[in-house]
Amino acid sequence: xxxxxxxxxxxxxxxxxxxxxxxxxxxxxxxxxxxxxxxxxxxxxxxxxxxxxxxxxxxxxxxxxxxxxxxxxxxxxxxxxxxxxxxxxxxxxxxxxxxxxxxxxxxxxxxxxxxxxxxxxxxxxxxxxxxxxxxxxxxxxxxxxxxxxxxxxxxxxxxxxxxxxxxxxxxxxxxxxxxxxxxxxxxxxxxxxxxxxxxxxxxxxxxxxxxxxxx
Numbered sequence: 001x002x003x004x005x006x007x008x009x010x011x012x013x014x015x016x017x018x019x020x021x022x023x024x025x026x027x028x029x030x031x032x033x034x035x036x037x038x039x040x041x042x043x044x045x046x047x048x049x050x051x052x053x054x055x056x057x058x059x060x061x062x063x064x065x066x067x068x069x070x071x072x073x074x075x076x077x078x079x080x081x082x083x084x085x086x087x088x089x090x091x092x093x094x095x096x097x098x099x100x101x102x103x104x105x106x107x108x109x110x111x112x113x114x115x116x117x118x119x120x121x122x123x124x125x126x127x128x129x130x131x132x133x134x135x136x137x138x139x140x141x142x143x144x145x146x147x148x149x150x151x152x153x154x155x156x157x158x159x160x161x162x163x164x165x166x167x168x169x170x171x172x173x174x175x176x177x178x179x180x181x182x183x184x185x186x187x188x189x190x191x192x193x194x195x196x197x198x199x200x201x202x203x204x205x206x207x208x209x210x211x212x213x214x215x
Contacts (some may be wrong), residue, residue, distance in 0.1 A: 038164035040172040041088055041107070043115050045076060048084035051212035052187060052205065055086040057173045059181040060103060060122045061096035061130050067196075068182050069123040074198050075205065083205060087119060089169040090181050098135045103166050105139040108156035112148050121146070187212065 044053075056072070058065045076085050089107070091099035102122050109118035121142055122129070129138045136157075143153040156162055176185065184191040186208045195201045 038161070038168045040168045041110075041165050042086075043088070043110065043119075044084050044086045045116065046079065046084045047081035050082045050209045051215075052082070052208045053084040053086060054205065054208075055088065055185040057088050057090040057169075057176075057178045057181060057183045057185075059091050059096055059099050060106065060119075061099040061126065062092065062181045063126070065182045066123055066126045069120075071196075071198055071201055073120075075201055078198075078202065079205065082209070088173060089166045090173045090178060090183070091166065091170075092181060096130075098130055098132065100166070101135040101139060102129065104157050104162055105142065105153075107162045107165055108153050108159075109143065109146065109148060111156045111162075112152065114146050114148060117146050118142065 054075070056065075056068075072085070089103045091103045093100050106115055106118045106122060109115055125142075129135060132138050139157065140150060140154060143150050173183070176183075176190070184194050186204070191204060194204045
């Protein structure tokens with residue numbers, strides 16, 4: 001064999017070994033990035049004294065969720081500690097491009113114990129921010145209005161931890177066959193038609209309370 005051939009062969013072998021090592025490192029890093037110990041969120045209101053938990057998988061930019069918001073506010077006021085109301089993140093970014101920013105804002109606010117205040121503000125002002133081209137600034141303005149530490153909010157808003165919690169909520173929803181928002185569950189059972197008025201929603205909850213009391 002010529003010396004030149006041996007040199008070329010050596011370079012090719014070293015290159016191949018380097019490629020394999022790089023791929024192994026890349027695959028290892030990817031696995032580390034994809035694996036997360038984040039748990040689904042536990043944003044709840046109400047003690048659930050009558051044994052009923054109403055869970056909503058919601059999207060802050062979803063207009064149907066926005067339409068349900070005032071009804072759910074009345075439900076919370078009506079039942080108080082009789083039931084537990086729980087919200088989990090389910091942003092559908094394919095159709096709601098600003099949704100993830102809103103969910104990040106709510107989860108960042110939760111780091112300062114203001115999840116529900118941000119939750120309410122996002123639904124009340126849904127039409128203001130939904131089509132904004134400056135969504136991050138609007139979320140920071142909302143944080144300021146809620147008297148949050150804005151620098152901490154900005155850090156949390158951009159953090160992998162907040163993103164992981166939102167993704168964990170979405171994974172939990174997908175495991176329950178959630179495909180759209182809002183989707184409601186009462187005591188773990190999907191509610192196919194909770195009603196679109198306070199009276200209809202009240203009947204759904206009253207029926208659940210009656211069932212829980214019999215068990």
